[in-house]
Amino acid sequence: MKEVNESVLQEAANKLMFSLKDDEVQRLLIEFKHIIKQMELIGEIENVDKVEPMTFPFDVTNSFLREDKTSEPLKREDALKNAKDVVDGQIRLPKVVG
Amino acid sequence: MEYTAVIGLEIHVEMKTKSKMFSSSPVSYGFDPNTNVSVVDMAFPGTMPTVNKQAVINAIRVSNALHMSIDDTVIFERKNYFYSDLPKGYQITQQFRPIGSNGYLTINTSNGEKKIRVERLHMEEDTCKQLHSWDFSLLDYNRAGIPLIEIVSKPDLTSGEEAAKYVEKIRSIVSFLDVSDGKMEEGSLRCDVNVSIKEKGSDKLGTKVEIKNLNSIANIQTAIDFEINRQALVLDCGGKIEQETRRFDEGSQETVIMRLKTDAVDYKYFTEPNIPPIKLSKEFIEDAIKSSPELAEARLIRYKELGLNDYDSSLLLVNKETSDYFDKALLSKANPKLIANWVIGDVQSYLNKNNISISNFKVDPLMLGKLVNLISEGKVSSKQAKDIFAEMINSNEDPETIISKSGTSQVSDESALLPIITVLLDANPNLIADYKAGKDRVLGFFVGQVMKQTQGKANPSLTSKLIIEEMNRR
Numbered sequence: 001m002k003e004v005n006e007s008v009l010q011e012a013a014n015k016l017m018f019s020l021k022d023d024e025v026q027r028l029l030i031e032f033k034h035i036i037k038q039m040e041l042i043g044e045i046e047n048v049d050k051v052e053p054m055t056f057p058f059d060v061t062n063s064f065l066r067e068d069k070t071s072e073p074l075k076r077e078d079a080l081k082n083a084k085d086v087v088d089g090q091i092r093l094p095k096v097v098g
Numbered sequence: 099m100e101y102t103a104v105i106g107l108e109i110h111v112e113m114k115t116k117s118k119m120f121s122s123s124p125v126s127y128g129f130d131p132n133t134n135v136s137v138v139d140m141a142f143p144g145t146m147p148t149v150n151k152q153a154v155i156n157a158i159r160v161s162n163a164l165h166m167s168i169d170d171t172v173i174f175e176r177k178n179y180f181y182s183d184l185p186k187g188y189q190i191t192q193q194f195r196p197i198g199s200n201g202y203l204t205i206n207t208s209n210g211e212k213k214i215r216v217e218r219l220h221m222e223e224d225t226c227k228q229l230h231s232w233d234f235s236l237l238d239y240n241r242a243g244i245p246l247i248e249i250v251s252k253p254d255l256t257s258g259e260e261a262a263k264y265v266e267k268i269r270s271i272v273s274f275l276d277v278s279d280g281k282m283e284e285g286s287l288r289c290d291v292n293v294s295i296k297e298k299g300s301d302k303l304g305t306k307v308e309i310k311n312l313n314s315i316a317n318i319q320t321a322i323d324f325e326i327n328r329q330a331l332v333l334d335c336g337g338k339i340e341q342e343t344r345r346f347d348e349g350s351q352e353t354v355i356m357r358l359k360t361d362a363v364d365y366k367y368f369t370e371p372n373i374p375p376i377k378l379s380k381e382f383i384e385d386a387i388k389s390s391p392e393l394a395e396a397r398l399i400r401y402k403e404l405g406l407n408d409y410d411s412s413l414l415l416v417n418k419e420t421s422d423y424f425d426k427a428l429l430s431k432a433n434p435k436l437i438a439n440w441v442i443g444d445v446q447s448y449l450n451k452n453n454i455s456i457s458n459f460k461v462d463p464l465m466l467g468k469l470v471n472l473i474s475e476g477k478v479s480s481k482q483a484k485d486i487f488a489e490m491i492n493s494n495e496d497p498e499t500i501i502s503k504s505g506t507s508q509v510s511d512e513s514a515l516l517p518i519i520t521v522l523l524d525a526n527p528n529l530i531a532d533y534k535a536g537k538d539r540v541l542g543f544f545v546g547q548v549m550k551q552t553q554g555k556a557n558p559s560l561t562s563k564l565i566i567e568e569m570n571r572r
Binding site for chain 2: 015016017049053056061062063064065066067068069070071073074076077079080087088090091093094095096
């Protein structure tokens, strides 16, 4: 497994476009240490690598598909209520491309 | 040095379903920003996606048209990335189990037929539209969640022409199947191209360059041919191809660099936990295929059975709307070849001259068929038909109504024509003698006289037949 160190965290934060303060990095390193230790417990279980990963708790499928019918969309005021900056009914952001 | 180009295409097709891929908000174009969105599209906490049945049917139909194997289990993945075009922070797509895989299509190029393998076809959701201004960006979520089909070709294409033919074929398939408008200029069909070149005969692949911003089939061809030449020139001068994304600049007709591709983005794909695997029954898949609208290829076979040639058929099949118009006109039981001539002739030239599309053309195809019938029955001449057609465009009236109003109907009634002919022949016995002596021009004179007396309404072929019969009788 990839070692989680200071530069890995900074790189991840950079890719996600936010900055981390030193004390936040330290706190995360401690949290990751705990998490990884716990994961190692699972690794100790015999033949665990032979178990198929599962996404759903039960191995079931269904056949539900939604009919292609429309329903009333949100009112624009409601749709945009969480946005900080709205111009002409659109959410305004700092420019996202160079 | 001689090179061979290796080209792969990724095509995104926006479906024209009523509702979105994972929500029931309307799929719409040209509405006010952010008026066709739901809590699912906006990623409000606690909302759950549901899969659009018609989108799955569409994906099955296109997969079938591309001769693909169809997966009967529908599973989606999350493609995680952080960007403002996606409110959820991930796009729901089918990374690991595309609904369609391992197909092909056949294209006709100037070098003959070629089979292009299609690697995969999957369903996903469109992102929101971003309007970039000089110092800010505006977000409109109406497009977020519109169903998309992504079709990925194998790198079997080797020239701009082949790529253009391939895209044309895909566009024809999705529009004839009623899956999409397939309009590149409006963004309902979008195409990303990967181009690399290698030494002729070599197995060693070159560095791939991606080209974006291709909004017409002509641009795809131009951009690829430019890019192949550019890469060859770089290599011939001892340079190195960089792995980069370029865009096509319409002004200069060249590809220009957008950005270098450094490390590949890791999208941390994992199964979408909110959509349990959906099992499609055999009947569901078979029904989707059986009820599939008729493809251009099938229509071509049908048109040829009606006696049309390849060229005329291809003009009718240039788009679905024209072909639909022709098919509706056929219901009038008029002669197919004559209808075809009208649709690709007078109708098309009127549309071109007035810059309107056939879907906005006012003349009902059944009425056009009626007009063609009137010509075949000899009730109107081709010249009169053109005037009636112009009037049909103007007044939107039935051709028969127009005829009865203007009295332009052709006289095809023998009993109406014979008396005129008899009087004419009685008055000119010397000309009949000239005719019998071999002067064919006499016939033309007599026909002309009858036309004059009937104000051009006499059916010319019938008139000429009756005159010959009468003269022979004397």
